[in-house]
Amino acid sequence: MLKTIWAVSERGAVGMQSQALGLGEALFAGGGFEAPKVFEVAFRWPYTWAPMTPAFASIRSLTPDTATPFEEAAKAGQWPDLLITCGRKSALLALAVKKLSGGRTVCIHVQDPKADPRYWDLLIVPEHDRARAPNVLVSKGALHRVTRTKLSTSAEALAPQLEHIPSPRLAVLVGGNNRYYTLDAEWMGGFVAQLRQATQQGLATQQGQGANWGILATISRRTGEAETNILRGGLASMPGTYLWDGSGPNPYFGFLGLADAILVTCDSVSMISEACATGKPVYVVRLPGNSKRFDAFFENLRRRGLIQWFDGHLAQWENTRLDDMDHIADEVRERLGWR
Structure with a gap:
């Protein structure tokens, strides 16, 4: 039984x-x-x-x-x-x-x-x-819950809806406030500006600059309404972007499957672990705040080469899976x- x-x-x-x-x-x-x-x-x-x-x-x-x-x-x-x-x-x-x-x-x-x-x-x-x-x-x-099968089937199901988003594609996973970190309107405004510059300066390769990045962005339940509106407005002014704002079916696994690289805010060990389980390049975005436990987690991943801190520039590299x-x-x- x-x-x-x-x-x-x-x-x-x-x-x-x-x-x-x-x-x-x-x-x-x-x-x-x-x-x-x-x-x-x-x-x-x-x-x-x-x-x-x-x-x-x-x-x-x-x-x-x-x-x-x-x-x-x-x-x-x-x-x-x-x-x-x-x-x-x-x-x-x-x-x-x-x-x-x-x-x-x-x-x-x-x-x-x-x-x-x-x-x-x-x-x-x-x-x-x-x-x-x-x-x-x-x-x-x-x-x-990330598996290779779940990523591939979710990406396949979502691909027709997002075929207008250019490649390479950057999945942007935005969290929110917790007891260690603050994600407020001021931070979001600066982040949107930094994201615009990073994705529109072209893909950094050994041969030079390539095509601009497409963006697949998602918020979490902890993302505030004001911060979501700032992100929505910023992405609307950029070409080749899509934002899931909590309405309709959650495309999270599809975004991870379709992405060529992933950018995730530092407030969630779960989201970072899920991103690293894809085997794709993972950038972590710093938020105001600090946690010794989180710092130990970040350092373990950085030492293994699984994450890089986002400094306003994007590149691709061969990554392994944290799984x-x-x-x-x-x-x-x-x-x-x-x-």
């Missing part, structure tokens, strides 16, 4: 959902599992401040609108074989499910929960996080005896 997977993340946290679901999809692709079911959860006060220990773990921590699947599972005693959570708050939910399932549900948490790793069956953390223990697997970057999803999925199977 195929084993069941639930992939759980905090509501609205797209990067966290991508990591939990990415691992679930990698396990599903290897066989032996049903396709993962996806759940987004939100937490009630005071559980948002509860210590990360089993004593405080309860499905009563969930808001009524997100608690139903877990309440039904508790009532029927039908929990998944594997629960994958991502995001610190959802780590507490995993401890609740482990208690209610009598330990039958295997709980894997992605990212460092800043608590004793022994509470979970496995932790998977990026190498710039500190958590280390016998049951901790270390990845080079964030887990993700240990298959390795992590195989290691999970090995550790759990599910190979």
Whole structure:
């Protein structure tokens, strides 16, 4: 019988959902599992401040609108074989499910929960996080959903809609504010001007300057309205550009598949990891702010030659892929005896 997977993340946290679901999809692709079911959860006060220990773990921590699947599972005693959570708050939910399932549900948490790793069956953390223990697997970057097949099929489906965008094409992935970095209107205005100059000065090659770049740009949920409008206005004045502003189907994977190079803001480990998983040249754009954890992540990638800092100039280079999803999925199977 195929084993069941639930992939759980905090509501609205797209990067966290991508990591939990990415691992679930990698396990599903290897066989032996049903396709993962996806759940987004939100937490009630005071559980948002509860210590990360089993004593405080309860499905009563969930808001009524997100608690139903877990309440039904508790009532029927039908929990998944594997629960994958991502995001610190959802780590507490995993401890609740482990208690209610009598330990039958295997709980894997992605990212460092800043608590004793022994509470979970496995932790998977990026190498710039500190958590280390016998049951901790270390990845080079964030887990993700990028695969060669997904990139090629998404690019093929999107290509007719974007055939007017000239090559080479630059995918521009714009994030937003977080507790470490600031992406405001002033920054966006300067970035648009820099982007205009970089893409219209031609492709730098060994033979000299070539054709101007086409732009495939996308915003995130964290991009502010004012900043989006500045980006929209700037791109509208440039030839050969396309902006996805959150309306209609998300072309994210298609953009990654069609791009000849990728430019991504520095606020998201997930977006940078996904960009590096394509094997294409990746430029990272600095934002005002600082984080020692992010700096360690950037330096690890830069040292491997996977990223360059964007300085207003664009070029192409042969890149390798940052992708240990298959390795992590195989290691999970090995550790759990599910190979």
